[in-house]
Amino acid sequence: MTRVLNLLPYTAAIVVALALPRVMYPVLALDILLWGLFAMSVDLLLGYVGLLSFGHAAFWGLGAYAAAIVAKSIGVPFVIAALVGAGAAAVLSVPFGYLAIRRRGIYFAMVTLAFAQLVFYVANEWRDLTGGENGLHGVPRTFPGLALGRSADFYYAALPLIVFGYALASRIVHSPFGHVLVAIRDNEPRAQALGYATWRYKLLAFVLSGGLAGLAGGLFALANGFASLDLLHWTTSGQAVLITILGGIGTLWGSLLGAVIVLELRDALTSAPELSGVVTGAVFVVIVLAFRAGLWATGRDVLRRFASPRVSARIDLSEGEVRHGRS
Amino acid sequence: MEYIALQLFNGLVNGSFYALLSLGLAVIFGVLRVVNFAHGALYMLGAFAAYLLLQDFGVGFWPALVLAPIGIGIAGMVLERLLIRRLYGLDPLYNFLLTFGLTLMIQDGVRLRYGLQGQPYPAPAELAGSVSAGLVAYPAYRLFVIAFSIVVCVAVWYVIERTRLGMIVRAATERPELTRALGINVDRWVTPVFGFGVALAALGGVLAAPMRNVSPLMGSELIIFAFAVVVIGGMGSIAGAVVAGFLVGVLASLAAVFNPALENVVAFALMAIVLLVRPAGLFGSLEARS
Numbered sequence: 001m002t003r004v005l006n007l008l009p010y011t012a013a014i015v016v017a018l019a020l021p022r023v024m025y026p027v028l029a030l031d032i033l034l035w036g037l038f039a040m041s042v043d044l045l046l047g048y049v050g051l052l053s054f055g056h057a058a059f060w061g062l063g064a065y066a067a068a069i070v071a072k073s074i075g076v077p078f079v080i081a082a083l084v085g086a087g088a089a090a091v092l093s094v095p096f097g098y099l100a101i102r103r104r105g106i107y108f109a110m111v112t113l114a115f116a117q118l119v120f121y122v123a124n125e126w127r128d129l130t131g132g133e134n135g136l137h138g139v140p141r142t143f144p145g146l147a148l149g150r151s152a153d154f155y156y157a158a159l160p161l162i163v164f165g166y167a168l169a170s171r172i173v174h175s176p177f178g179h180v181l182v183a184i185r186d187n188e189p190r191a192q193a194l195g196y197a198t199w200r201y202k203l204l205a206f207v208l209s210g211g212l213a214g215l216a217g218g219l220f221a222l223a224n225g226f227a228s229l230d231l232l233h234w235t236t237s238g239q240a241v242l243i244t245i246l247g248g249i250g251t252l253w254g255s256l257l258g259a260v261i262v263l264e265l266r267d268a269l270t271s272a273p274e275l276s277g278v279v280t281g282a283v284f285v286v287i288v289l290a291f292r293a294g295l296w297a298t299g300r301d302v303l304r305r306f307a308s309p310r311v312s313a314r315i316d317l318s319e320g321e322v323r324h325g326r327s
Numbered sequence: 328m329e330y331i332a333l334q335l336f337n338g339l340v341n342g343s344f345y346a347l348l349s350l351g352l353a354v355i356f357g358v359l360r361v362v363n364f365a366h367g368a369l370y371m372l373g374a375f376a377a378y379l380l381l382q383d384f385g386v387g388f389w390p391a392l393v394l395a396p397i398g399i400g401i402a403g404m405v406l407e408r409l410l411i412r413r414l415y416g417l418d419p420l421y422n423f424l425l426t427f428g429l430t431l432m433i434q435d436g437v438r439l440r441y442g443l444q445g446q447p448y449p450a451p452a453e454l455a456g457s458v459s460a461g462l463v464a465y466p467a468y469r470l471f472v473i474a475f476s477i478v479v480c481v482a483v484w485y486v487i488e489r490t491r492l493g494m495i496v497r498a499a500t501e502r503p504e505l506t507r508a509l510g511i512n513v514d515r516w517v518t519p520v521f522g523f524g525v526a527l528a529a530l531g532g533v534l535a536a537p538m539r540n541v542s543p544l545m546g547s548e549l550i551i552f553a554f555a556v557v558v559i560g561g562m563g564s565i566a567g568a569v570v571a572g573f574l575v576g577v578l579a580s581l582a583a584v585f586n587p588a589l590e591n592v593v594a595f596a597l598m599a600i601v602l603l604v605r606p607a608g609l610f611g612s613l614e615a616r617s
Binding site: 052054099100102103105106107109110111113114115117118121122125234235238241245274275276277278280281282283284285288289292 | 362410413414418419420421423424425427428429430431432433434435436438439548551554555557558562588591592594595596598599602603606
């Protein structure tokens, strides 16, 4: 019985994933899955290493540009283009991660934010390669033997790669490596005392996270046919963090739920982009003030309370000591 | 050579804004442990307040230089009371995220009302024209900006390092519990300090209004530079924020002499170097409270 129950979520997820482009525009469905993967990469660091990256737009954007460039200039199959995007982002994560993990907490957020802005300016200046403010348009998506012109077709073609990204994130979190990450999150000096070279774990987690964000960004460029400076802007990083927190920090799958809500909201407000900013900001404020546990954990609590009277513990960002003197 | 001298002055002007914003960030962080993401948006509100004072009430630059920071500072105190206060005691990241959300709301709210287009704001008549400054003639208003920001920075430094009020603020920064145990009401200073930091940002906004167009997104890139400056100077360090602010401004402008594309990159490159060599920042003490 338990085994059947354990398999149930996966079956449901597969059914939902297959049916999604039937109930909404395929492009929106794809965007949701990709933003979900992007937010998962943020959660990999935030929820499991305790590092809030506010600069993941750099990896998402670089993945998008790299995929767009190889798809346009060489015309490689979309899978290769997306993997090139992931690879480029992972390579960039090495120096950024190496420098950023020297600081923790709020500093880490500010440092990653600043590095992402650096990438933004470089992309803005390097017009020959990136098209500057115009971005790159008309990015082709091809695969031998498949016609991928329609978005619905591309959705199903890209789905295995996206699921691979989810599986990788899930595998990382549940591996022994992932447990070391959690140990570092909860008490880094203790993890060090146990003999772990914690900076190596943090750096590897950062690179894996950057690579996943790059994979999502690369597929995003292929799905939408463009790569633009917007993808690198700090508001994009903020959007990813919003999705992560809305879904629930340290839940991984919550990111998908968060992506559904944020992207549906944005889709409903496409006619008024300024209003979309106000609404997104307001959602941010409300979540941070009143809904820090996130959708996933809240939903799980409700289910568990339904199943058994015991209330489960929630993961909170502030598990460590309270820094501020006020109470 | 003249171009280099000109760029040096431009660098000092940019540095003035970096210094004013980073100074406000540092003061707020020191006492509240809050990294105020909305600082850039509040800077923009300062500029808009000056613009609206002129448009709707005919209030000129000099009164606005006082009124706008006071008004926006009070608005900041309301924000602190209503929202930011609720998240003390949690990880400081939550207040970072809260103020990020506020930034989006403020920026796009202003955009909704006034559009993206920049509004011009005239420089005060007393400071029109140029002054011969050594090798080059330089706009008088910009020289005033440099001098005025230096005066403000020195005044803030003096208040914090040399007065009793500053002593309380510093004590509350270093050891809040101990300060409280000595009978000093730390909580009383939290809201005014936040308002003061915000007023510094708004002051920067008013100063920027005659130089740069008043537009909703004028603070959205500046805030990221201010973050880089604060990391370079050492978080919470008053002197570090000011010195690093001018340093980044001048170095970026001088780098632009060689290649204009470098101007925006310098701050972040400098930040990377500082992180490598001195992770706590130029003036920062060890990461006692990360």
